[in-house]
Amino acid sequence: MLKKLSSYSFILMIIAAITTAAHAGPDPFFASYDPCAGAQLDCAPRLKSITKVKAPLAPPSVAPPAPYAPTSPFKIKTPIASQLGSKWDALTQNGPSNWWADCCLPTPAKGQFWVGPRVTFARLQGEARRGFDIAAFQSSRVDFDDHLNLRKNGNTFWSIEAMYQLRPRWGIRYSFSPIHIESLGFPKTAFNFSGQTFAAGTQVATKWERYQHRAGLLFNISRTTSSQANLYADWLNIQDRLTVAAAGTTNISGSWDDTKNMMVLGLEFDKCLKNFHGNTLALSGKGGIGFLNDTVGYEAEAALSYLIPIKTGRFGFIKGGYSYANYKKEKNSELFGTVIDGPFVQAGFLF
Numbered sequence: 001m002l003k004k005l006s007s008y009s010f011i012l013m014i015i016a017a018i019t020t021a022a023h024a025g026p027d028p029f030f031a032s033y034d035p036c037a038g039a040q041l042d043c044a045p046r047l048k049s050i051t052k053v054k055a056p057l058a059p060p061s062v063a064p065p066a067p068y069a070p071t072s073p074f075k076i077k078t079p080i081a082s083q084l085g086s087k088w089d090a091l092t093q094n095g096p097s098n099w100w101a102d103c104c105l106p107t108p109a110k111g112q113f114w115v116g117p118r119v120t121f122a123r124l125q126g127e128a129r130r131g132f133d134i135a136a137f138q139s140s141r142v143d144f145d146d147h148l149n150l151r152k153n154g155n156t157f158w159s160i161e162a163m164y165q166l167r168p169r170w171g172i173r174y175s176f177s178p179i180h181i182e183s184l185g186f187p188k189t190a191f192n193f194s195g196q197t198f199a200a201g202t203q204v205a206t207k208w209e210r211y212q213h214r215a216g217l218l219f220n221i222s223r224t225t226s227s228q229a230n231l232y233a234d235w236l237n238i239q240d241r242l243t244v245a246a247a248g249t250t251n252i253s254g255s256w257d258d259t260k261n262m263m264v265l266g267l268e269f270d271k272c273l274k275n276f277h278g279n280t281l282a283l284s285g286k287g288g289i290g291f292l293n294d295t296v297g298y299e300a301e302a303a304l305s306y307l308i309p310i311k312t313g314r315f316g317f318i319k320g321g322y323s324y325a326n327y328k329k330e331k332n333s334e335l336f337g338t339v340i341d342g343p344f345v346q347a348g349f350l351f
Contacts, residue, residue: 036105036106103225103272105225105226106309108163115161116349117346118345119344120158124155125339126150127337128141128142128256128258131195142193144208148208148244155181173216175214176211178210182206186200187199195254196244198246204246206244210240212237212239215234218230229267236261237260239258242256256336260327261295281306284303294329296328299325304320305318316349317347319347322343325339
C-alpha cells in the first residue's frame with residue numbers, strides 16, 4: 001500500500017510541477033475585462049470615454065470666404081465601421097475569429113454553465129471480500145474476472161457532468177455515473193462470499209450495480225489568456241451492490257451493499273494549443289487523491305478538447321482522452337476495490 005501511495009503521490013507532484021510551469025505569470029484578468037471568458041463577449045468592451053471640446057470661433061474679419069460647393073442630388077452614407085469607430089475595432093479584436101494571435105482559451109464567465117455527457121470505454125478490475133478465509137485453499141477474496149466472470153475489457157460506462165461558475169474564481173460542479181453489469185460464468189477456483197461457498201466449475205450468476213455521485217468546489221489559482229489552473233475539492237459517494245448466486249438455486253446466494261464516502265482533492269489545468277479562426281484546440285489534465293471512511297483513491301486524466309463558437313460567448317465542445325480511477329475500501333473483514341480506466345469521449349456546451 002505504501003509503495004502504491006508513494007508512486008501516485010510522485011505522479012501528482014509531476015502534474016503539479018508541469019501545471020505550475022505552464023501557468024507561471026501575472027493574473028490580471030479577475031480585476032478587469034477578460035476577452036477570453038465566454039459571457040463577457042456579449043457585453044460592450046470597456047472603452048475609453050471621448051470628451052468633446054469645441055474649437056474657438058475665428059474672428060469674422062479673418063474668416064476665409066466660403067468656397068462654392070455645388071449641391072448633389074445623391075446622399076452618401078457613412079460606412080458602419082466609421083460610425084462605430086473605436087467600439088467597432090474593439091469588438092473585432094475581441095471576437096473569436098481573431099483569437100489566433102494570442103491563442104485564447106474560452107472559459108466559463110460568472111453565471112455560465114458547462115455541461116456534457118460522457119462515455120468511457122473501460123477496462124475493469126475489481127475484488128471484494130466479506131468475511132475471513134475459511135481454509136487455505138478457499139479464499140474469501142473474490143476476483144471480478146476469475147471468480148465472477150465480470151468481463152475485464154469491452155465495458156461501456158456513461159456519466160453526466162455539469163458545472164456552474166459562481167464567481168470569476170469559484171465554481172461548483174456535479175457528476176453522476178451509474179453502472180449495471182450482469183454475468184453468467186464458471187469460477188476458476190472455489191471462493192467464499194458473504195458466508196456462502198461456491199465451488200470451482202459450477203455456474204455462478206453475478207450482478208453488480210454502482211451509483212456514483214460527486215459534487216464539489218472549483219477554485220481558480222491561475223488564469224491567463226491561453227491557460228488556467230484549478231484546485232478542486234469534491235465529496236464522492238459510491239454505492240455498490242454485489243449479488244452472487246449459484247445458477248438454478250435460491251439457497252446458495254450472497255449479497256452485499258457497500259457505501260463509500262470520501263473527500264477528493266486534486267489539481268487540474270487547461271492549455272490552449274491553437275486557435276482556428278474561432279475554433280480552439282486545448283490540452284487538459286488532472287490528478288487527485290481520495291481519502292476518509294477507510295477508503296483511499298487515486299485518479300488521473302489527460303485529454304484534448306475542441307471548442308466551436310455557436311454564439312458570442314457560447315461554445316459547443318467535443319473532448320477525448322484517457323482516464324484512470326482507483327477506489328478501494330478496506331477493513332479487517334471487508335474489502336471492496338475497483339480500478340476503471342480507458343479512453344473516453346465527451347460532448348457538450350458552454351453557455
